[in-house]
Amino acid sequence: MKHYKTLAFFAALALGAGCASSNKAPAQAGAPAAQSSTAPESRIDGNFPANSPFAKLKLGMTQGQVHEILGQPTDTKSYQTGKAWIPFYFGPDVMRTDEFYKGVGIITYTGAGIGGVHWTVFRAIYNAAEDGYPND
Template identity: 45%
Template structure:
């Protein structure tokens, strides 16, 4: 991040570098960076499901999923074992946690990374 709080490289942003917020249904999440002028991300709230987000702001430029460290804890059946990421060119990235077992395209929004310089690909 630069001195003004703008994200320079979304892939290098670390959790905890933004501000913590409470969203829909008491979901806790984080918002990092400053929104681009006319950003569609300003319509989003932490806790929104993937489908609601894509209905509001459209399809992403790129997307992907990855496992978190919690996936390797024996007998852990809680949430956040995997995350799903949507990337929007010129807007930033959206990170979702949770969802059903084997369904990487579900979950709720937990992190908004604003980046006006986002290239659009992971």
């Protein structure tokens, strides 16, 4: 019985804390919207020639579609994102894969999650000076 009161107290505390949280941003009267000077994380970037196979890439393409256009990569690297450590995140962005193409650039895929792996283009950076290997 002694533990029942302690358990009830902590349950009420947890419920109260959950009810107090909110996803709403605080309103700022008269404050202009902040403009980001950084490029969006998901993008196709670089000064690639219009007739380059790289120009055919689109965000959301599958890995197989990219391989049909560019061929096999020189090297690859896979890694976990920070979302892999969120306890109740079940979305598709817990892992990413980078594919390095010598003289072309880097293609980053996302799509690994609790439901399996379905790699799609997340970011593509054209770089004619790319050596084709991860540099870290």
